Amino acid sequence: MRKQFVKTENYSRFVAGIQAVEQRGAAEAGMMLVHGAPGFGKSHIVGHWAAEASAVFLRANVDWTPKYFLVELARALRVDPTGTAQQLFSRLLERVVETQTPIVIDEAEFSLHQNAAALEKVRDLSDRAEVTVVLIGMERIQQSIARHKQLSSRIAQVVEFVPSTLADVEQACRQLAEVGMTPALVAEVHRISGGRMREVLNVIAAVERIAAINGQSTLDVSDLEGAALSYDWQTRTAKAVKATRGR
Missing domain, CATH: 3.40.50.300 (P-loop containing nucleotide triphosphate hydrolases)
Structure with a gap:
């Protein structure tokens, strides 16, 4: 990153x-x-x-x-x-x-x-x-x-200070991520992070790790369906990428 x-x-x-x-x-x-x-x-x-x-x-x-x-x-x-x-x-x-x-x-x-x-x-x-x-x-x-x-x-x-907007997350992904991310995946980063920029950075790092393992330079939601990119410590549940609509 x-x-x-x-x-x-x-x-x-x-x-x-x-x-x-x-x-x-x-x-x-x-x-x-x-x-x-x-x-x-x-x-x-x-x-x-x-x-x-x-x-x-x-x-x-x-x-x-x-x-x-x-x-x-x-x-x-x-x-x-x-x-x-x-x-x-x-x-x-x-x-x-x-x-x-x-x-x-x-x-x-x-x-x-x-x-x-x-x-x-x-x-x-x-x-x-x-x-x-x-x-x-x-x-x-x-x-x-x-x-x-x-x-x-x-x-x-x-x-x-309030939750980061989708535009903020788009800019963060564009500036920081060393892999390409489609608009749909960026929207998932925003959803999963809840607009917390600290968590946005962690999610971007998780996406980059998966991309490196799979040898991909650009990722979409379909490449990460079900992948846990973060973790909610209060509910003790993983925050995973949701399946794309229509599937």
């Missing part, structure tokens, strides 16, 4: 959200929330943007504290991580103001422990440095953040 970045509709909506945050009126409202179910490409898409924007990408942990966040940010920015939390915050603030480095916090739910103490520290840094902060979380994180008015008032944009 080719290693390329696929610009899906979720990507386009995310980029539009980033542009809106960067053009905001209130300087302190520099936070953006990205949320959605697992497998919709949140971390992958935001990570791609972070690399292009030279942003710092951090992943919150279950035991995150304000100091823990500051130390991880310092290491990412190559700032001396020693000293008190106040001393560390001052050094980081100086560096972030100087570089205007955006900050991404993945699995942001873990920053909400202890009355959102870690996220409050993120907010404080964002307020003072006036930099963009992107928070990535699961479906219910918006409701959780809404309980903290000081935080929710700083969120300028919210982007919900």
Whole structure:
């Protein structure tokens, strides 16, 4: 499978959200929330943007504290991580103001422990440095953040990631698959994956394995009828290609 970045509709909506945050009126409202179910490409898409924007990408942990966040940010920015939390915050603030480095916090739910103490520290840094902060979380994180008015008032944009469209899957198959796939088979990839881009990639890899075994360069639904291309771990059932109509 080719290693390329696929610009899906979720990507386009995310980029539009980033542009809106960067053009905001209130300087302190520099936070953006990205949320959605697992497998919709949140971390992958935001990570791609972070690399292009030279942003710092951090992943919150279950035991995150304000100091823990500051130390991880310092290491990412190559700032001396020693000293008190106040001393560390001052050094980081100086560096972030100087570089205007955006900050991404993945699995942001873990920053909400202890009355959102870690996220409050993120907010404080964002307020003072006036930099963009992107928070990535699961479906219910918006409701959780809404309980903290000081935080929710700083969120300028919210982007919900949704299942990939058939057009997204068509583009992914065209860009990534090293075998030809008919429109009917692409539609099956979309159905089997449920629009989860993570699963789309796994299904494409499965199709490529079957093609290699059979020595085929192009596949149709008829070549894969009944073949299990994925697995539903909740129902413990295989996700197989359905028979073509009329058979």
